[in-house]
Amino acid sequence: MALPPSPPDAATAPVIRMQGICTRFGDKVVHDQLDLEVRKGEIFALVGGSGSGKSTLLREMILLQRPDAGTVNVLGLDLHTANAAQALALRLRFGVLFQQGGLFGSLTVLENVGLPLREHRKLPSEEIDAIAARKIALSGLPPEAGAQYPASLSGGMLKRAALARALALDPELLFLDEPTAGLDPASADGLDLLIQQLQGEQGLTVVMVTHDLDLLWHAADRVAVLADGRVQGLGSMQELSTLLQPAVQTFFTGPRAQAAQQQYQQPPYPTGDSTWKPR
C-alpha cells in the first residue's frame, strides 16, 4: 500500500515558491523558466550581475510586477489568481525596505513609522506613537531620532528609520533591496547584525537583493546566483564557493571577494574561545 505523503516540515516549508518564471521586456528575456523557493525563517539573498533580473524578481514577489509566465506563491497565496482583497491582505503581511528608503520628507521619523499603522490599523493615536517608538528602538535608533526629519539623518540612520517603518505592521516577511548600499563600512556592519538579530528574535523570513559580499558571508543562510535568466547556483556561501560555474565563481574571485571570505573565515574573536561558532 502506498504511504501517504509526509507533511511538509514547518521549519523548512517554502514561504515563497516561484515556478517556471518567464519575464521579458520587449526582446530582452530577463527570466527564462526560473524556479526558486524561499524557506520559512531564513535569510535568503539574490545576487547576480547588473541586469540579471534580481530587482525584477523581487518586484514579482511583492506584487509590483507580474511575470509573463509562471506561478508565484507567497505565504500560501497564488498571486496569479489572487483577488484585490487577498492581494491587499498579503501586502500587510510583508515589509519592504526600498533602496532609497522612501520616507516622506515632510514627516518626522515617528510619523513616517506610524503611517502604515494609521492607514491599516484602527488604533488610538497614542498607541500608534508607542508602537512606532518601539519599532524605532528595535531598529537601533535612539529615541530622539523619532522627532527628527529624514533630511537631518545620516545614511545609516535613514536605512534604520526605513527599516522601522517596514517593521511597523509586524511582517512575517521582510524584503530588502540593497540594504547596505551607500553606507560606510561601520554602518553596513551594524545593519548586518541588525538583520540577523531581527531574523533570530522576530522569526522573520528575510529576502534581500545585495552586492555586499560581507553581508552575504555573515548574514545570508542561502544565496541564489542569477545569470542567463535562471538560478545558476543555490546554497550557503560556503557551498557556493565549491561550485565551478563562472557566474558563481565571480563571487569568490578578485581581491574584494577574497577579503570578504577571509574575514568570514577568520573572525575577530579571542583565540581559544570555544563557545564561538560560525553561522
Ligand SMILES: Nc1ncnc2c1ncn2[C@@H]1O[C@H](COP(=O)(O)OP(=O)(O)OP(=O)(O)O)[C@@H](O)[C@H]1O
Ligand atoms: N520596466 C522596465 N522596462 C524595460 N526594461 C526593464 C524594466 N525593468 C527592468 N528592465 C530591464 O530588465 C533587466 C533586469 O533588470 P533588473 O533591475 O531586474 O536587474 P538587476 O539584476 O536588479 O540589476 P542591478 O544589479 O543593476 O540593479 C535590465 O536589463 C533592465 O534594463
